[in-house]
Amino acid sequence: QPVLTQPPSASGTPGQRVTISCSGSSSNIGDNFVYWFQQLPGTAPKLLFYKNNQRPSGVPDRFSGSKSGTSASLAISGLRSEDEADYFCAAWDGSLSEVFFGGGTKLTVL
């Protein structure tokens, strides 16, 4: 049973809005910030959101992050072909004193 659970895949057509979920528990997402990363094929991951919904400079505002209770979501609107990538959520778990990543969601732009 993974600590943070993401759907393994998601898809959408250009221009659509896609949402990726990340489910955890009170000791991780419930009590700590959520971070999102984008990994394009063959490259190192890139920070997409910090502190639940804070976008680093350079990340388009088509991307948005949110958190409610023990779950978090990443939304991408106006989907583009270059958004095709793996997306990972992450959070600190205060009970286990570790950072956990979700299993990752592979986004396909049809």
Add this chain to the structure above:
Amino acid sequence: EVRLVESGGALVQPGGSLRLSCAASGFTFSDHYMDWVRQAPGKGLEWVGRSRNRANSYTTDYAASVKGRFTISRDVSENSLYLQMTSLKTEDTAVYYCTRGYCDTTGYQGLDYWGQGTLVTVSS
């Protein structure tokens, strides 16, 4: 420009040891957390461990899967981060990324820079 360059990846036998290095530049090394994150071939990301900043006395934390076998250290004079790995297992095979955990006056802000990664293969 922030740069993180890992080195030291190699093929090693099960039970062996290896030390990875990460040369950091372009920022004040002691001000930020430094993490190691790994990715097994075709798999997702797995956090390995953390060295906090000087303000937090460079304390460390580790994933349960590596605790007692891996040790993270840093040489502030050399702006280098290290990952000493012992008792290596086949399941430790992965690309190992050195990452910066950016900290400002409000605290930790996330893993904002990643190196290109170095491949560790544990196999007989």
